[in-house]
Amino acid sequence: MSSADTPTAPPSDPTASAEAAAPGGLKRAEAVARAALLDVESYDLRLDLASDTETFGSVTTVRFTSRGGTTFVDLKPASLRSVHLDGHPVDVDLLRRGRLPLETTEGPHELVVDAVMAFRNDGEGLHRSVDPADGRHYVYGMSFMDAAPSVFACFDQPDLKAPYTLHVTAPEDWVVIGNAPATNPEPGVWELEASQPLSTYFVTLVAGPYHLVRDQHDGIPLGLSARASLAADLDADAEELLTMTKQCFDEFHRLFGIRYPFGDYHQAFVPEFNAGAMENPGCVTFRDQLVFSSKVTRGQRIQRATTVAHEMAHQWFGNITTPLWWDDLWLNESFAEYMGNRVTADVTEYTDAWVYNSFSRRQWGLLADQRPSTHPVAGNGEEDATAALQNFDGISYAKGSSILKQLNATMGDEVFLAGAVDHFRSHFFGNATMHDLFASWERAGAGDLSDFTRGWLVTAGPDRIVLDRAAGALVRTPPPGSPADRSHTFRVATARATDPAGGTAGTGPWALTRVTTRGGRTAYEPEAGAAVVLDPYDDTWAVVEPDAETLAQLPALLPRTDDALLRAGVWNGVRSGYHHAAVAPAAVVDLVEAWLPTEDSDAAIAFTVPWLLRDVLPLTTDGDDAAARVHEAGLAGALAAPAGSTLQLAAFQAAAATAPADRLEHWIAGEGLPDGVEVDDELRWRLLVRLAALGATDRSALDRWLAQEPTTRTRVEHARAVASLPEAAAKEFAWERFTGAVPATNYELEAAGLGLWRPGQEHLTEPYVDRYLQALPTIAEVHQGWVLGQVVTAFFPLTSLRDETVAALHAAADAPGLDATVRRRVVDATDDLEHRLAVARAFGA
Ligand SMILES: [Zn+2]
Numbered sequence: 027m028s029s030a031d032t033p034t035a036p037p038s039d040p041t042a043s044a045e046a047a048a049p050g051g052l053k054r055a056e057a058v059a060r061a062a063l064l065d066v067e068s069y070d071l072r073l074d075l076a077s078d079t080e081t082f083g084s085v086t087t088v089r090f091t092s093r094g095g096t097t098f099v100d101l102k103p104a105s106l107r108s109v110h111l112d113g114h115p116v117d118v119d120l121l122r123r124g125r126l127p128l129e130t131t132e133g134p135h136e137l138v139v140d141a142v143m144a145f146r147n148d149g150e151g152l153h154r155s156v157d158p159a160d161g162r163h164y165v166y167g168m169s170f171m172d173a174a175p176s177v178f179a180c181f182d183q184p185d186l187k188a189p190y191t192l193h194v195t196a197p198e199d200w201v202v203i204g205n206a207p208a209t210n211p212e213p214g215v216w217e218l219e220a221s222q223p224l225s226t227y228f229v230t231l232v233a234g235p236y237h238l239v240r241d242q243h244d245g246i247p248l249g250l251s252a253r254a255s256l257a258a259d260l261d262a263d264a265e266e267l268l269t270m271t272k273q274c275f276d277e278f279h280r281l282f283g284i285r286y287p288f289g290d291y292h293q294a295f296v297p298e299f300n301a302g303a304m305e306n307p308g309c310v311t312f313r314d315q316l317v318f319s320s321k322v323t324r325g326q327r328i329q330r331a332t333t334v335a336h337e338m339a340h341q342w343f344g345n346i347t348t349p350l351w352w353d354d355l356w357l358n359e360s361f362a363e364y365m366g367n368r369v370t371a372d373v374t375e376y377t378d379a380w381v382y383n384s385f386s387r388r389q390w391g392l393l394a395d396q397r398p399s400t401h402p403v404a405g406n407g408e409e410d411a412t413a414a415l416q417n418f419d420g421i422s423y424a425k426g427s428s429i430l431k432q433l434n435a436t437m438g439d440e441v442f443l444a445g446a447v448d449h450f451r452s453h454f455f456g457n458a459t460m461h462d463l464f465a466s467w468e469r470a471g472a473g474d475l476s477d478f479t480r481g482w483l484v485t486a487g488p489d490r491i492v493l494d495r496a497a498g499a500l501v502r503t504p505p506p507g508s509p510a511d512r513s514h515t516f517r518v519a520t521a522r523a524t525d526p527a528g529g530t531a532g533t534g535p536w537a538l539t540r541v542t543t544r545g546g547r548t549a550y551e552p553e554a555g556a557a558v559v560l561d562p563y564d565d566t567w568a569v570v571e572p573d574a575e576t577l578a579q580l581p582a583l584l585p586r587t588d589d590a591l592l593r594a595g596v597w598n599g600v601r602s603g604y605h606h607a608a609v610a611p612a613a614v615v616d617l618v619e620a621w622l623p624t625e626d627s628d629a630a631i632a633f634t635v636p637w638l639l640r641d642v643l644p645l646t647t648d649g650d651d652a653a654a655r656v657h658e659a660g661l662a663g664a665l666a667a668p669a670g671s672t673l674q675l676a677a678f679q680a681a682a683a684t685a686p687a688d689r690l691e692h693w694i695a696g697e698g699l700p701d702g703v704e705v706d707d708e709l710r711w712r713l714l715v716r717l718a719a720l721g722a723t724d725r726s727a728l729d730r731w732l733a734q735e736p737t738t739r740t741r742v743e744h745a746r747a748v749a750s751l752p753e754a755a756a757k758e759f760a761w762e763r764f765t766g767a768v769p770a771t772n773y774e775l776e777a778a779g780l781g782l783w784r785p786g787q788e789h790l791t792e793p794y795v796d797r798y799l800q801a802l803p804t805i806a807e808v809h810q811g812w813v814l815g816q817v818v819t820a821f822f823p824l825t826s827l828r829d830e831t832v833a834a835l836h837a838a839a840d841a842p843g844l845d846a847t848v849r850r851r852v853v854d855a856t857d858d859l860e861h862r863l864a865v866a867r868a869f870g871a
Contacts, residue, residue: 027170027340027359027418028302028333028366051172051410052100054351057183063097063130064181066090066188068220071178075165075196075233076214079145082152086139086179088188094132098125100175100182103141109179110138124175139179148813149300149772151176152231157297159255159737163197164234166296166311170304171352171411173811174226184225185350185457192218196233203232203251205308207290222288222307223455225348230306232294239264243272244279249292255737256317260295263318267293270331273373274338281369282447286341287455293334297738298771300812302333305340305362312337319739320708323679324672325629328382331374336366347450350457352414356403357460359418360426361446364434367427378627383427384564384594385633389601391424392569395488396605397857399850400505403429404460404483416850428567429482435565437472444470482567485510490569491543493558493576498551500543500560502568515542516565519592520556523582534588557583562595571603572596577613581620590627597634604642605861607868611646614638619655623662628676631663635680643684644785644825645862645871657684661700669702678703682712687722707735711743718747718756719784725751738773745774749781757782757790764821765801766808772816775809779820788825795823795831799838802852806845815847822855827866832859 067089074083081104088099102124109116111128112135120127128137145154145165150173154165167177174182194202194216202208202216205224209217216233237257239250241264250267252260271293279285288307295314303312316330339362349355371379394400401417403426408414434442445467449458452466460483464475487505489512494501504510521535536559541550552558557579560570572580580596587593600617603609618638625631638656646652663677678700682693692698694713696705705713714731717723725748732744749760760782762768763775770778783791798821809817823831835856839849865871 027304028336028362051412052183054353054409057185057351060097060181060183061185063093063095064090064186066181066186067134068188069178069180069190069229070193071190072193073178073195073231075194075200077195079154079163081142081144084139084141084143084178086137086141088137088139088180089134090137090181091134092130092132094130096127096129097181098127099137099139099179100124100172101126101139101141101179102143102176104144105142107140107142108138109140112136126179137179141179143176143178146176147298147771148809148811149298150811153296153298155297155771157253157255157738158741159253162235162254164236164253164297166232166234166294166299167230168299168304168311169229169306170227171415172227174229177229177231180226182226184227184348184352187223187225187348187455187457189220189223190218190229191220192216192231194218194231194233199235200233201236201238201251203236203249203292203294203309205230205288205306207247219289224307225457228306228345230304230309230311232292232296232309232311236294237261239268241268243268243275246275246286247290248272249290250295251292252295252314252317253297256295256314256319259317259319266327267334270334270370270374270376271338274335274369277369277373278338278342278365281443282342282450284342284346284447284450287346288341291341293337298773300772300816303337305337305344307341307345310337315739319737320706321675321704322672322708323628323632323676324376325382325386325627325632325676328370328376328379328629329386331376332366332370332379332382335370335374336362339365339369342450343446346455347453348457350459351408352411353406353408354404354460355414355418356406356422356426357463359422360403360430363423363427364430378590378629381590381594381627382629382633384591384598385627385630387420387424388428388564388594388598389637390420391428392420392488392598392602393605393858394420394854395425395486395567396505396569397854399853399857400486402484402486404479412846416846425488425567428564431564432482432566433475433478436478437467441467441470441472445472481510481512488567488569489514490571491560492571493550493552493560493573494547495552495573495575497547498549499547500541500550502543502546502548511545513542513544514561514566514568515540516561516568517541517563518550518552519559519562519595520552521579521583522553522556523579524555533592534586535583536587536589536592559592559596559599562592562599564595564598569602569606570599571606571608572599577603577609581616584617584621585624590630593621593625593627593630597630601637604865607861607864610869611642611652611865611871612869614642615646615652615655619659622656622659622677622680623666625663625677626673628671628673631673631676631680635660635676635683639683641862645865645869647869647871649785653684654686657681657686660684664700664703667702669700671702674700674702675709679709679712682709683716685713685716687717687720690717690720690722707737707740711740711747715743715747715750715781719750719752719781721752723747723751725753725756738771741771742773742777745770746777746781749778750784752784752787752790754790757794760821761794761797764805764808764817772813775813776816776820779817779822782821783823783825785825791823791825795826795834798823799834802838802848803841803844806848814845815851818848818851819855822852822859824855824859824862827859827863827871829863832856832863835859 206221299313448466660681667674760778
């Protein structure tokens, strides 16, 4: 799975299952008992998607062998027609909370479940949606993590793998794609070959009037698909997508020496997908926002490229060898994240993938690791899917990837890869644990890894490392209560703003040295008056911050820093310092003003400016003036960049987000734009959202814009713009979606929530603090699964900078009986709010 992050919203990776939160979710002990009792031989599924738009027929035949005893099958039907075990009827009235008990004798059995299942519209199970552009219907399956039983009857746990054969009836103008190659013997009838052994959470089906692009490479049939209304956009990007897919296949084959074993490789871009993507063997599903309809930055293309490579890495790590239980899913994600970045940087046109990664992902992981809810990367002992999903965060992805990169540096690439290959070969089409992988690494020659595991994988929280100039030392502070005495080896960059030149080639004014810290204090004396940037290349995992002397020189030094990865390191330090109220909002704005017009990586701008807009500008003492300075810096960048370049686009997006109303109106009308900037749909809605937040447009004007181009995307931006208007009715518009009074898609819900809380609109939004608090205990009855977490975060009162709000949120989170997903999201967001309050207090906003 790949996270759903976009430049405007921090990621919150993989999906959940709607019923995961409900009592009755499979517990680890139950899975162990069922796996000890059963071997599953095969599934045969007959799905009828043609008869109805609300429900579908689902007939499952599962063949398995039992050692004799009582067990149960998982299913969540709309209605259950019949169940037969070895030809004898099973009492369907015994179905409780998605489980039907089965009495089995020793030996082989055949279970036939004839059910009617409901299509879902929350991105899980079999999702069905209508394209607002043309009214056509689309379906896709998302069985992760435990949504499979709302599609077919199954023994739903990752370690009961079996091959699947599907027979699908669909409307005649649909195409059907799944985990194995499909034939279409007669109109509306699709037969899918038996797949390789799959965990239940991998089973998918993509069905509808999808537009297809086909190709092949090295004997692997390749496919791409998207909604018909996106056909031209998919065609325009097909070559880029297919080229990098081929490059990545070659590289993974070279690295692992094991061929991709799942037959076809289809990449389906599907509507309203919650995650970034899901690695279903043979048929990966992606959110179709990754088919670009408007001009996008290179950063967005890198993001898509690393997602493509991430899902391909999963074909080996996760799909050939699958975690035995959910508690090792982090390893899936850490490995895919690391390999996805690495392979993208090594073999595709996006050689700067690690720069993108540093700008877009590192803070996500560091912040998650500093929250009260932090947890070790590994060994969290999750008892069920819901608990595991809570920990699917920046720690599983960004920190885990960083730790694996360190591990690779420690043991060497040859041993690292040999251990991974041993792991795949030892558990081919099977399941394994973290301990199995570490045993493989030790067999491959990595030596004893127990110190590494103790320091980095089973101990939560990052160390904080700062320079104490007076004492001539680097001071390491471990997280509270941490027993890990970690040593850190990393590069240090030093420079003086007053030096005209110097430094190491390629880094501009900076000189690089390498240090290793041991214990609490390590002697380190920089040259007097030098700016010092610790760990600018993400060599270790630690929070580092610039000291005052360094910070003061950054506006002069950063524009002269040629190395984009080093600039990312500078920004990560500044952001960490800001998070701890050690860097003032005004200092950040000074740095942006000096840096933005000179930055030549659009990813740097596209992933820094949203943080600036959300976390910094609202806390400046002179908000309007600060916004005006950022606006001018963005505009200067847009004018300095090559006309029509993606760099110009990123700089202009910064200018758009901070523009005054009169300028926005001109730009929307196509007047006064920098040469090379064209207002397409995406940019128009950015301008409209800003105009709405300023109160310089109204609902009817936004409705007219939507009516001109009513697509999935414009509907989302319309919801964001309407909710952003400084009007009571606009806030109510958002709120009705939160409470479920007005139905909305997952993307529209999130956009409405983010629009509701606008700085400067507290007179309108303050009543919603209480309404939010009052809604929390029952919100899990309205929204479920992935969407629930997203909605609780999006509607969180992040602009209510009051101690009373923080106290009330703590009380709400502590209330007994609160849904676990809701609690986790409130706790995390409250921690963010407290950090904002600390900044406001320290710097007088
Ligand atoms: Zn993943």
